[in-house]
Amino acid sequence: MESSHAISITNEEENNNNITQMKKNKTNGSIVPTTSYLKDNNNKQKKSEHDIKKLIHSTKVGISLVLVSLLYILNPLFDQVGENAMWAIMTVVVIFEFNAGATLGKGFNRGIGTIVGGGLGCLAATLAQKIGGVGNSIFIGSSVYILGSCATYFRFVPRIKKRYDYGVVVFMLTFNLVVVSGARPGLKVWEIARERLLNILIGFIVAICVNLFVFPTWASDELHDSLVERFHHLANTIQGCIEECSKSVKEKENQPDTSFTVCKSVLNSKSKDESLANFAKWEPWHRKFGFSYPWEKYLKMGEVLRELAALVLALQCCIHASKKPTESLKQCETIGSKVVWTLREVGDSMKQMRKCEERDSIIAKLKTTREELSLVTSTSMIEEFENDERLAIASLVFLFMEVVEKVGELVIEVGELQDVAGFRTRVTPVSM
Known part of the structure; x- marks a missing residue:
């Protein structure tokens, strides 16, 4: 078998250092192979590259947080979204991961869980308000029990747990928040859900765009x-x-x-x-x-x-x-x-x-x-x-x-x- 080997040519000082190091590592007349030094250099290079990636990731998270914080800082944007801007910040903090695939997966799960949980929560809250009286509390308690138990059971299914576990958790959280808030009459449940969903969508878009288009991993x-x-x-x-x-x-x-x-x-x-x-x-x-x-x-x-x-x-x-x-x-x-x-x-x-x-x-x-x-x-x-x-x-x-x-x-x-x-x-x- 004919093989070729790539030999890295370093300057004279580095070569002298390698030779000195080889002499120091003599054991019973044997010299440690130079491939061990190449391996060590390779490991150091990989560690350095990983440190750079961690630094870039930290910078991207900071950029994303600054962008969504503008919803609070700039008055025209704050007048549009109000206090619900906190949901955009929470979304960036929660879904921004080191890898692009992890961010997309968590963002997709959070979006689907929020839409389904918010939609069902608004529907259940509206029905509860129409029932009124004691039936209002009974209906809300029953819906929370049934959907919470079913969602928890689905989390044990291996296929769902592997890819959609976070989405199921978000669904349970969103449904409970929306349906319980609808227990009090006079609250505009659909309007609150719409504003929160809009801010979550803004946070999702910011996190995905920064993660995918700025030095993606x-x-x-x-x-x-x-x-x-x-x-x-x-x-x-x-x-x-x-x-x-x-x-x-x-x-x-x-x-x-x-x-x-x-x-x-x-x-x-x-x-x-x-x-x-x-x-x-x-x-x-x-x-x-x-x-x-x-x-x-x-x-x-x-x-x-x-x-x-x-x-x-x-x-x-x-x-x-x-x-x-x-x-x-x-x-x-x-x-x-x-x-x-x-x-x-x-x-x-x-x-x-x-x-x-x-x-x-x-x-x-x-x-x-x-x-x-x-x-x-x-x-x-x-x-x-x-x-x-x-x-x-x-x-x-x-x-x-x-x-x-x-x-x-x-x-x-x-x-x-x-x-x-x-x-x-x-x-x-x-x-x-």
């Missing part, structure tokens, strides 16, 4: 990029496990354990993936992503990546349990390098959003690789070792086989996403 981009990063992170972790196969027990003990942090972050990514996928479904068409994009495929790939991360953690434990390098472990190194190449290749294909037309050949090679691994544990190859060492080698080979199978599942999932999402054609030479 897309949940879809964040989900896509984080998934691509996991492919490369796990590939690097497996590469580190392969390098440990040829080390002695003493070298393994002195080697810092960095794979645990990487795999732990992958294992804890489920809730984040589900939230980002939910927000991405609300977002409009932008650049690479549009409506009805198959975000479920991303969730499925995230699940497979978490299973792979669990296997990698177990794999490293088996490698540490091995007392000395063996021919079996060396053969696992060769096979593991193919797995690493496959993960990086698939990750690059995802990053560029291009089809890998040779994925069938990759799957066939992975199948052959798994069959090769099954031959490693033959009796003739491991009978010379002690029982505990045989168990460690057998466990190691088994985990490598599971890793190969899980990578094959990832290739299939990525291939299905490429077909459904309409990725552009990309021909990739296969050489592992």
Whole structure:
């Protein structure tokens, strides 16, 4: 396989600093690879970019609050909306989120909940005023009980809770406020509801326009990029496990354990993936992503990546349990390098959003690789070792086989996403 590596050229002072730092990190005559410094620089760059995004988001919230506050500050606007301007400010504070999709989702839920709850509340209040007397209170109490109980029950429905839970809460709040205020005669319920709805609409428009048109942050981009990063992170972790196969027990003990942090972050990514996928479904068409994009495929790939991360953690434990390098472990190194190449290749294909037309050949090679691994544990190859060492080698080979199978599942999932999402054609030479 021919590969190219991009090397960042820094000034002479930075190069000298890197060399000095490498000398300081010598451990038993070994020097920490320069890729660790590149990784640290990459993490610092990402952290800096995230800090900038947080600063931009804070600025956008401030701008939105200033705009809706003009309803109070400017006399001509205040004469039109009056004290109800507070509802516009409340709307901006409540629905303005970091991602555009989250803001759109909360804004849509608040709008629908306000319209439905306000409409039904006005209707119930009008009927209660016509009934009058004791029947007025009985009707209002009954309507609050029935609709409140039904709405609360719907919040337990998984499909509704996932996307419309906030809208149901707003519906209950709006309905109760409107219908209870209508219990007193003489109040113009419809007029109050109309003015409040108008101010909520103003706050919604301000929040959406600022969030979408001033340096927007897309949940879809964040989900896509984080998934691509996991492919490369796990590939690097497996590469580190392969390098440990040829080390002695003493070298393994002195080697810092960095794979645990990487795999732990992958294992804890489920809730984040589900939230980002939910927000991405609300977002409009932008650049690479549009409506009805198959975000479920991303969730499925995230699940497979978490299973792979669990296997990698177990794999490293088996490698540490091995007392000395063996021919079996060396053969696992060769096979593991193919797995690493496959993960990086698939990750690059995802990053560029291009089809890998040779994925069938990759799957066939992975199948052959798994069959090769099954031959490693033959009796003739491991009978010379002690029982505990045989168990460690057998466990190691088994985990490598599971890793190969899980990578094959990832290739299939990525291939299905490429077909459904309409990725552009990309021909990739296969050489592992």
